Amino acid sequence: MVQSGLICAFVWLLVQGIDRLLSWQTLQRPIVTATLTGLLLGDLRTGIVMAASLEAIFMGISAIGGSVPADACASSIVAVAYTILTGADVETGLALAMPIGTLMGSANEMWKPVQAALAPYWERMAGSGKVNSYRMQVIGCGLFFDRLPQAIILFAAISFGVQGLESVMNGLPPFIMSGLSAASGMMTGIGFAILISMIWNKEIGWFFFIGYVLQKYMQLPTVAIAIIAAVMAFVYFNTEKKINDVKRSRAADTAESAEEEDLF
Numbered sequence: 001m002v003q004s005g006l007i008c009a010f011v012w013l014l015v016q017g018i019d020r021l022l023s024w025q026t027l028q029r030p031i032v033t034a035t036l037t038g039l040l041l042g043d044l045r046t047g048i049v050m051a052a053s054l055e056a057i058f059m060g061i062s063a064i065g066g067s068v069p070a071d072a073c074a075s076s077i078v079a080v081a082y083t084i085l086t087g088a089d090v091e092t093g094l095a096l097a098m099p100i101g102t103l104m105g106s107a108n109e110m111w112k113p114v115q116a117a118l119a120p121y122w123e124r125m126a127g128s129g130k131v132n133s134y135r136m137q138v139i140g141c142g143l144f145f146d147r148l149p150q151a152i153i154l155f156a157a158i159s160f161g162v163q164g165l166e167s168v169m170n171g172l173p174p175f176i177m178s179g180l181s182a183a184s185g186m187m188t189g190i191g192f193a194i195l196i197s198m199i200w201n202k203e204i205g206w207f208f209f210i211g212y213v214l215q216k217y218m219q220l221p222t223v224a225i226a227i228i229a230a231v232m233a234f235v236y237f238n239t240e241k242k243i244n245d246v247k248r249s250r251a252a253d254t255a256e257s258a259e260e261e262d263l264f
Helices: 002-021 031-040 044-058 072-086 090-117 119-128 131-142 145-170 174-199 206-216 224-262
Strands: none
Touching: 002 031, 002 072, 002 090, 002 131, 002 145, 031 072, 044 072, 044 090, 044 206, 072 090, 072 145, 119 131, 131 145, 206 224
16 A cells, blocks of 8 residues: 555656646646556556546636635545555545545645745745756756645555545445445536536537437447537538638628729
8 A cells, every 4th residue: 555655646746746847738637647547556447437537527627716626636546546446436436536636625725825935935046046956946846845745645545544445435335335326427417517617609509419319319439429529510610611701701892892982
């Protein structure tokens, strides 16, 4: 468990550090983090399956204003690690993702005052003219210090908490486990609903219902639906482009006619 805890902490520091230094390359998203965790823990298939579900859950969740959303990266690592290390089903691991992410998001906010207190030090370093020293310290801070408390919490949670959590989950009544499985399925739907509420457009909303019919009633596989959707999107894009070209052409002709009338 200690080795697994070190692996999970390493995944956290790696994706968070690279994203911080390279200006958010989306490596900390569940689709990447969960897959990488599954690969390093020896069960890539579970990592990929959970990555897709976790990304659907957290896809529409973002930090807006002063809100503190659940930490998708940390919850993905812990959920995948719990599922692989204990042999639990994927649904149980997904049900644990949101509360874990909420706790880690709060820990992240508690660390920010400590980072803010270092502002005078960074100002002095920037004004000292020691470019190489400043650069190396910024890189080291971005890779390690910036996310150090969360890495320690992840290590402790995996190393010393998974077995206890497994004992608790094994002692729960069957109806609670069934409820967790149902909740995990609902969380995926809620994630998509949050995303759709932000991007919904009455002009293209009907594509959603077409996809629902193709999957639910015609039982088409996901790949086939994706190909159909790509073709429809291509046709829609070209149709809109032609319509806009015609409108611009007519607007140009109208403007030219108006100029000729003004001339005569």
